[in-house]
Structures are given as structure tokens and as C-alpha cells.
Amino acid sequence: xVTYVNFDTINALFFQWETSLKYISIDGxxxxxxxxxxxxxxxxxxxxxxxxxxxxxxKKIADLLLSRGFDVIxxxxxxxxxxxxxxxxxEEIFLCICSCSSIGITxxxxxxxxxREAYIALLNSKSNGKNQLSHFDTLK
Numbered sequence: 001x002v003t004y005v006n007f008d009t010i011n012a013l014f015f016q017w018e019t020s021l022k023y024i025s026i027d028g029x030x031x032x033x034x035x036x037x038x039x040x041x042x043x044x045x046x047x048x049x050x051x052x053x054x055x056x057x058x059k060k061i062a063d064l065l066l067s068r069g070f071d072v073i074x075x076x077x078x079x080x081x082x083x084x085x086x087x088x089x090x091e092e093i094f095l096c097i098c099s100c101s102s103i104g105i106t107x108x109x110x111x112x113x114x115x116r117e118a119y120i121a122l123l124n125s126k127s128n129g130k131n132q133l134s135h136f137d138t139l140k
Contacts, residue, residue, distance in 0.1 A: 020085050023118035024070070026061060026097060026109045028054065028078030029130040034105070053103040054078050060100040061107075068093060073115075078105070081115070094133040112136035 031054065038047035054077065062075040062082070070082035090111050097107055108130050110121025117136035124134040 021083055021113060022085075022088075022090075022111060023073075023081065023083045023113070023115055024065070024090065024093070024109055024111050025115070025118040025122040026080045026107050027122060027126070028057075028101075029106045029108055029126065031078040031105060050103070053101075054105070057101040057103070057105065061097050064093075064096055064100065078107075081118070090133060090135070098131070106131035109133045110136065 031050075034050055035047065037043075038050060058075055058078060058080055061080045062072045065072055065080065065082040068084070068088060069086050070084045072080065072082045074081040090109075094109055097109065101107065108122060108125035109132075110118045110123070110125055111133065112118040112121050113136070121134040121136040121139065124139055125132045128134075
């Protein structure tokens with residue numbers, strides 16, 4: 001028995017799978033300035049406190065995304081990157097992300113179908129006021 005493979009069908013299925021992935025890139029706003037302030041003010045205690053609070057916030061964000069079915073790719077300092085194949089309401093997730101920080105640090109985020117798109121959308125959020133979510137497919 002000979003089985004024929006229709007490569008157009010395989011390519012279409014692969015493309016559908018590939019484009020169903022969504023990435024989210026999240027980064028704390030103005031964290032570098034807060035850290036710089038600690039150095040310039042020689043404030044060792046505050047630097048330690050900021051570090052601990054950022055660690056806790058980043059863990060909360062990563063845990064939130066994991067609980068929503070995301071795969072966390074990166075989680076360190078003040079940033080988290082994750083991906084999902086599920087349809088989700090990123091606006092709702094972003095509101096939950098915003099509540100993960102108790103230290104007055106806001107977060108910006110970007111969503112796209114690749115790491116590059118999510119990062120470009122994140123840069124858009126940071127360039128247009130911070131503390132917001134941008135979707136790559138809506139950028140002009």
C-alpha cells in the first residue's frame with residue numbers, strides 16, 4: 001500500500017500551529033532608575049528591599065501565567081516572558097499582572113506571535129507612557 005503525503009496540507013497545519021502561539025513580554029517600568037537612586041544615595045537597605053520585592057513580584061507574575069496555562073520562558077530581575085497556545089484575554093491577564101507588585105512599580109507588556117513581535121510591542125508600551133499592554137498586530 002502506497003501512502004501519499006500532501007505537503008500543502010502538512011504546511012497548512014504547521015502554519016496554523018505556528019501562528020496559534022502567542023507570546024507575552026513583561027518588564028518593570030523605571031526599575032533601573034530606582035536602583036540607580038539606591039546607589040547614588042548609598043542606600044544599601046533600600047537596594048536590598050527593591051531586589052527582594054522585584055523577586056517576589058516577578059515570581060507572582062510567572063506563577064500567574066503558569067496557572068493560566070502559559071509556558072514561562074524567562075523570569076528574572078523585573079521581567080517575565082511566556083507563551084501560550086490557548087486563546088486568552090490578555091487585557092484581563094495584564095490587569096492581574098499589574099496587581100502583582102506591591103512596591104509602586106508598574107509593568108509594561110507586549111503581545112505577539114513571536115518573541116520579536118512581543119518585544120516590539122513591549123517597546124511600544126514603554127515608549128507610549130508605560131504601564132500598558134500593546135499588541136503587535138494593532139501597531140501602525
